[in-house]
Amino acid sequence: MAEINKIREQFPILHQKVNGKPLVYFDNAATTQKPLSVIEALNTYYSKDNANIHRAAHTLAARSTEMFEDTRKTIQTFINAREVEECIFTKGVTESINLVAQTWGRKYLQAGDEVIITSLEHHSNIVPWQMICEEKGAILKVIPINDAGELLMAEYDKLLSPKTKMVACVWVSNALGTINPVKEIIEKAHAVGAKVLLDGAQACSHLDVDVQALDCDFLAISSHKLYGPTGVGVLYGKRELLEAMPPYQGGGEMIKEVSFERTSYNEIPYKFEAGTPNIGDVIAFKYALDFVNELGKENIRNHENELLHYLVNGLLRLNETDVMSSGVETHQYASPQKTITLIGTAREKVSVQSFIIEGMHHFDVGMMLDARGIAVRTGHHCTQPLMNRLGLDGTVRASFSVYNTMEEVDVFLEAVKKIVTLTAKHIK
């Protein structure tokens, strides 16, 4: 893989100071930063190519249409979809999931049917299913987890039945980093005749994606968690499912013919892309995918996993060793064995680590880290049911990306060390 400094050069945002300290950006599970190629693509599009796509006869429209459709081809290859028409542009994972719940769900779910989700879901893969289940009289079932944050697959087996119509499952947990055994989940769901939607928001930047090998029915993808612009997502769906589903929104683009009496709908993917799409951001998204392809997922993953192991070992060492040896006075939070608790210790994980510090609120930890220029996420991570299951009201979450460095992890560990020692002097 390219040298880390060469990679960092491509991310201008990283080269700044926050609160007088060099920025350490460890909030990548919330959104990744954007490489220059993406930023420049946006600039070029609005400087030279901006026109509404499809239908117009002029050169700019032809150019922007070609670039827009080029991104569709790139994402098709990225996820190995059989056909390019199976990739629908949305505004993000949330919209992709809502689209399936409101079209597939409305057509196929009936009273007494069951939809299975997991305890690890983001609210965006809970609420859309709750809404359609309530409307249809269907029942939402939840696969439980163990304390490490892994799905209890034996419990999944028990939940599956001929009543199961949909299994909507997060591929990688945003709060804990757990990689779910989606291949097995899909096979078992198909065995009872259920369809499977994967929430790929966190997975697609770390893991290899092959929708044909997985045989998932739907996959929701986010651009902004994959080095691309915000406001763009993709819904992959198998052709026969997408064709059978009713449209999501009505408007321009999604029609074949309109009269005041009736409307016939366009072919996929356009049937699901009513209105002028987010053209510029979709076009720039291609450059983000190219960036990932050039580096290679395996290289990205190896680098991120190294950072994760270094971080986890560092945090555990703060617990084991005498962090008070720096001469800081002893206090009630000085019990070194209890100071930091890792939340989410699944065997299969991406580079995300949640933790809590005993006696300190996660907001305060986040503020203290920010004072040293370190950006992390604190709170419930839009997974309140998961936090309830773990008996927490939130965690501090560090999440890595390809541009993060070992030196940044050192800065982070030093800051955490200071928090677990000095801070306790200042609180009751």
Next chain:
Amino acid sequence: MQKNITDIQNSIIENFELFEDDMESILFYLMDLGKKLPAMSEQHKTEEYIVKGCQSKVWLFPSFADGKVIFEADSNTEITKGLVSLLVEIWSGQTPEDILNSELFFIDKIGMSRMIGSQRSNGFTSMIKQIKMYALAYKTSQ
């Protein structure tokens, strides 16, 4: 004798100036201020006295004696508790009229928005509104 609201704010501004924008020291200072906040009676920490709109939990309990409003407060996060303590320092022990007529000029002077972020900023605004509402209620009940 209770200092007046303007003097208290001026002394808060002077204290913060000592840190010369060193955010880490400011946060430690806020935690220290929180620690000095008089303990709030547990029986007052009820749903009724939670300030709505705060990201972290904040309780604010008012009482009225000898024409003065007294505030007890607490929070489940240390930095917020420090911020709450500033409002208690300024407004607890003042008359309803003085509370209602006062402007909080110290907030901009110490650059609070920078230190608490926009979400906490909204919570802080809720807290200020709540205090003024209690003051108004006491004023009209006199």
